[in-house]
Amino acid sequence: MCEYESVVQMLLSRGAEADTPTGHFGTALSLTAYMGLCNTFNSLLQQGASLNASGGFLQSPLAAAILGGHSKITKHILSLGPGGRPEALCFACKKGNLPVVKALLDSGVQSAATPADGQTALQLALAKFNYLSVSYRTHEDVMTGDEEEILNLLLDSNTTKKISDQDLIAATQIQDDSIRERVLDIMISRAISPYFPEEGLIQLLHHDRYHDRYNEHSTIEKLLQDHRIQEIPIRVLLAAGNIDSIKMLVAYDPKYNTAPAAFDATMTEGRYGPELCIEKVVELLLYENEAIDVSESDILAALRLRSGFSFQVDRSHILKIMFENNPELRITEEMLKAVQTTHDLDLLLAHTSPEKGLVTPAVMSAVAESCAEEATEMLRMLHDFQNTAITIADL
DSSP states (O other): OOHHHHHHHHHHHTTOOSSOOOOSSOOHHHHHHHHTOHHHHHHHHHTTOOTTOOOSTTOSHHHHHHHHTOHHHHHHHHHHSSOOOHHHHHHHHHHTOHHHHHHHHHTTOOTTOOOTTSOOHHHHHHHHHHHHTTTSOBTTBSSOHHHHHHHHHHHHHOTTOOBOHHHHHHHHTOOSHHHHHHHHHHHHTTBSSSSOOHHHHHHHHHHHHHHTOOSTTSHHHHHHHTTOOOOOOHHHHHTTOSHHHHHHHHHHOTTSOOSTTTTHHHHHTTOOSSSSOHHHHHHHHHHHOTTOOOOHHHHHHHHTOOOOSSOOOOHHHHHHHHHHHOTTOOOOHHHHHTOOSHHHHHHHHTTSOGGGOOOOHHHHHHHHHSOOTTHHHHHHHHHHHHHHHHHHHHO
């Protein structure tokens, strides 16, 4: 008998309550299970400790035994019935304990149930693949037999036999390419929706982008071939990270985005650079999709684009393409306030007339207070443009 067991036996013999309140870590019974103290565990049960008590970090005696990695006491608790709880199944999946997962599912625990942290047992099993893929696997051993069996058990025990978008997104976060593709192959055929979720697509495109794996064997390519992608919004396209991948995605379905202000977030989030030329992206999207209608917010976003340390942004080229897309687009005071160079200003003034009265004191003040290197020259251009309006009015 170890020191802990001796102390507990002494306290119980002196009238201490076995069914203790739930503390930060849980009940005394849960702590005993976590430490694997079988004799003390049985003593607490005999003195009235509740096997069904829950709460605290350890959640329940069964979950505590699983978390502590003590198979003997885990099997003992399972034999006592009435079985486990959802949190115990989650812990078992997290630990990759196949016998316990089987026993809990057989006892009626629902695989779709979630513990306090909001993750399902399936999502925790997927997270384990991700954790172990960092340094303990080889390509010859993509998934262990226990891991794949746990995954299949969870899928088979799902009452609807369907996989949610959140489950698919969790699978896309697995870092190892081979494991991720194998898991997704198993899951996609059981998905609720015939179409893959957008957030999952973004995750996959990020993986392919940084791992230089965008070919006929990638999951994203298989999804395209199987028509499991309904549409590809611009924010999804940008996750591809290079113009060649974007071209391929655009060729798959030119309906990728018809919403107003389609380019606003693209440019304001700064998701461009030397590898992703924003001019080429804008040009490609506008030329391939006539349904996109450039808006004022798109123009403003383009005017605010800035070059980086290692790349230059040709704002004038972007603005020219946008005005070609929507010749009816009207210049506004806000656009004039946002100009950074004389080239930008010259292009805007060419698409309006002095009679519109857009060169207001507010516009002049905004340009004067800007940090633009060519602010003085832009003020002169605006002043001359305004004088043209006065001259025309005099005539």
